[in-house]
Amino acid sequence: MATPVAPAGGARNGAGPEWGGFEENIQGGGSAVIDMENMDDTSGSSFEDMGELHQRLREEEVDADAAAAEEEDGEFLGMKGFKGQLSRQVADQMWQAGKRQASRAFSLYANIDILRPYFDVEPAQVRSRLLESMIPIKMVNFPQKIAGELYGPLMLVFTLVAILLHGMKTSDTIIREGTLMGTAIGTCFGYWLGVSSFIYFLAYLCNAQITMLQMLALLGYGLFGHCIVLFITYNIHLHALFYLFWLLVGGLSTLRMVAVLVSRTVGPTQRLLLCGTLATLHMLFLLYLHFAYHKVVEGILDTLEGPNIPPIQRVPRDIPAALPAARLPTTVLNATARAVAVTLQSH
């Protein structure tokens, strides 16, 4: 018999959400049978009744508490009566106002949707902008258009991070205080955001027509040249090749950025200041990136291919090892120095 127990269900509904599922399952399953009427237990204090009784008592208690709370004077921080009511209302209002302000600020600043329009691009657009970033335009008489998007620059910065990581790994760079990943990300993002802000500040001083977003986009696309140069020269370790690429590719992307800025600035001094700063920083950054992680490789190679150094090497006192042994009187040299001198002489 699958009669659902009405009193049990009724009593349990007040207890909480866990009891609702029980009732549903009874109707669906048919195997959970509670047939209290047919129970032989006639002691009068059946479990169902006990449970029901307890539940009812508890509900009454809760109701009594609630009623008592309402009937009370409504103490608020020890102040009874009218004062308590007033202070509670004031506190409530302050809380509401504070909450409204906080939620407004949060929705304004933490809303990632502000950046949504800057990521609305097509692959063809990104491709054409990448190629255009290497082509300087000569027309500086009227302001040149800058695409205000952030997808391309962000991807280029991440690409630079990846190339830098690859370079660090191939050159066996060891960073003692920090991680390789952290250093690479810090360097690239620091350059992109920091130099953009600095040039934007200078542009503000020089009265140039450029917004922060445009500056970020311009500098971001300018890193395309850096990516190409570093990708090639981290794998082919030739200094001459690097200098050639540095001037050619780095120079082209710098010229492009300079041309855009010149077209948006009035006055020779201002143009010189702004463009000179940008060109210097951009070219020097490429130089730094190449040599910071390349030097380690060179250092290791020199050590491995240098002259044979004896395993135990004791430095002689006050006697420079570079001097030929014949010049020094033999009585001055001690045994160690003599041994070193002999070794040096043999080479």
Place this chain on the structure above:
Amino acid sequence: MDLEIIILSEVNQAENDKYLLHKPTDNEKTYVFLPGESQGQGSLVGCRLWGHTESDTIEDEPPLLEELGISFDHIWQKTLTGLHPLKVADGSIMNETDLAGPMVFCLAFGATLLLAGKIQFGYVYGISAIGCLGMFCLLNLMSMTGVSFGCAASVLGYCLLPMILLSSFAVIFSLQGMVGIILTAGIIGWCSFSASKIFISALAMEGQQLLVSYPCALLYGVFALISVF
């Protein structure tokens, strides 16, 4: 935890076991009477300690795996979708967030790196967490409908499977020659193509597959960097 009492009804013993489940309220003492098995009144036999979630009979309970939300068939389907780059992805399979598979794959990746002598579980989990966060932000900005973090993490995790092939190859052979470079590039392309294909079909972003696959390629490239060096 409350004490849940099971009482066998004397009336319908012949049929399937019928239980009365009674949840006593607090401070209530209850006794269990089991006919035929009890040792007299007052004995506590057949009592089960249960939490509040289970309130049904044993037969009506859903299977454990179903309750936990782990469906092997779905896991297998998603794995196949991640592995087969040319198979058309069904956008709806990524609606349910399943992180069990990706966790296992990350663990397997770390284990294969361990076989090659690199103890870098921390890097694997750290990079995957940060990478998932980055992809989540980017996809939310680029798509009309948003994507949940769990969905992004699940897709990226399932498409990590070819990378495990690369790292297991690295156990025996070194990946620093020309063969290694070509293999690495191929595997990165495979992983990012699969991931972008699933994202595109789930978020209806036709025409932007290259834009989605490039950041995925960068992320998987970092994993490949760990495998190779």
